[in-house]
Amino acid sequence: MSKLLTVRDLVVEVPSRRMKIIDGISFSLEAGQTLGLVGESGCGKSMTCYAVANMLPRGIERTGGSIEFERDPSKSGRAADPTIAMIFQDPTSSLNPVHTIGYYLESALYRNQGLKGNDARLEAMRLLERVGIDRAKSRLRAYPHQFSGGMNQRVMIAHALAAKPQLLIADEPTTALDVTMQAQILHLLEELKAETGMALIIVSHDLGVIARLADHAAVMYCGKVVETAPVADLLQRPAHPYARALIDCMPSIDPADLEPPVPIPGSVPLLDSLPKGCHFHPRCSRATGECTALFPSPSAIGRVHEASCYHPVAA
């Protein structure tokens, strides 16, 4: 399979404060595959997405590394790059409150597919129905405040689909939603992936969401990828102590399992005062002297399973 996206040694910085938000991460994604990015708040998951989508906020710059896309040989310039769409955590604040849902979708259809008038309206209705909003015709005249969070997230997905993306980036798409709505949105994403063959980058702090959707997962901590593995390997045989700890702090719903979740001691260090060596060592029970000296380079655990740790957890 060809690589749709290859990220090499990506560095993202706040130049004014000389602070590295993302410090040399590499990953790749094949067409139609799903990559899960997992980690605690502030580990750089969202910034990685913004860098890939080329929409880093002002004051934050990519200062190193490369992001390469598979280019369409029949086109030239930017048009040859794959189309990327993105959805966010808080759908209600991502939508403009003064525009109707119909205006929002139809303008996206005009921009991306050149559809106008009735064609655009019909396509907008089809998209709304596809993402599970019934009575689409009357709903096109509705405003975001008239919708629930789950419905607005569906609208965001419909808007993303209007671009016919080859890559959809979903940044914590279900974090603000109820469990029932989360199950519905996750299933919708599964279906759309199968239908359109688009690749997906899913970001979440919840390993349950990653387990459900991702083929391959990257665990991030303090701007670095500390472990990458096929998702089943990561969940069953995590190598990095941080990945192990993230799994242990997931509460289970199995009534026979009475153990409460095991918290990770301490907290994520601030980016301007990162510990030397492996950033996780102050919170890690396996840390030794060498962990405090130099950040470990990734070593192979399995065939496509790598972890940056001097003392990986035995399988």
Add this chain to the structure above:
Amino acid sequence: MTAPLLRARDLTKAYHHKTGVFARPTSQLAADSISFDLMARERIGIVGESGSGKSTLGRLLLGLTSPTRGTVCFEGVDHDDRSSQDWIAFRKRTSLVQQNPLAALNPQMTIGEQVAEGLLVHRAASKAAAQERTAAMLERVGLSSAMMTRFPHQMSGGQRQRVVIARALILDPKLVVFDEAVSALDVSVQAQVVALLRSLWQERDLAYVFITHDLRIVRHLVDRIAVMYLGRVIETGDIRAVYEQPRHPYTRALLASVPTIDPSIRNIEPPIKGELDPDKVSQGCAFRSRCPFAIDRCTIETPLLRAFGAQRAACHRSEEFAGPMKPQAAAPPRKELA
């Protein structure tokens, strides 16, 4: 038998709203005939989707909003009979922790001032003693006493929630309502707060109501659970009994919706479609429009809570949900009853 700490009877709260200038106001029941007792040191979880009336119930219990019908009685005194002096005493003995700690904290006051404020307002301690107790309380919730001079914006989300918990517990309340207290936090920080709440409960004379939509977390924090749907309690009972053998299709759907870290569970249909629809609750079971097991009887007769061992459920077909849950087979096969 000892008297309950808190007794709610037939609690009902109606909200009225108009859809247009000339439209007739419609009313919606955010809480509908809810009754339960909470003993001292008991922990109850209230779960349901957004809009099910969980937060309204929490506010009714604390007297932050008055019920349309029904009563709340705390330590033998009815909310309706409280004088303003009684209300002050009640406020001293109860507390509320809300979802968004940044909104709950005053941005212009230091952490120390905010945590100590309750002690000073209720004249429970001198200024010097309040300082000391605040420092001790902050250390107890896992923050250093050096944090006292900081402001909320200088802290992380998890630290802020610890501050709110410290502030809620500084007066040693008998009852705390936690309204989505951990929902906004990362899974790893959630686990820390869960461990903190478990140990704080161990060492105190504290009862609490834990409101959440997260069925994974609540299990480790409460003894009893009540599942709400559009203002009604549709299933309640011992936490273990309800999780092992949910008797209401809504509870089963909620449990089946929780994503697990088992990567073999994929591409499963969502257990229930749609979301809460308050327009459909005139008669019969409010859940029937989304229920895969609805029968004719559900449209006519509103199911009442019926006892099944350590739990009670409000469903006409509860007897059929006898087996434990499996992740993929969330419910028995559909069958129409005459």
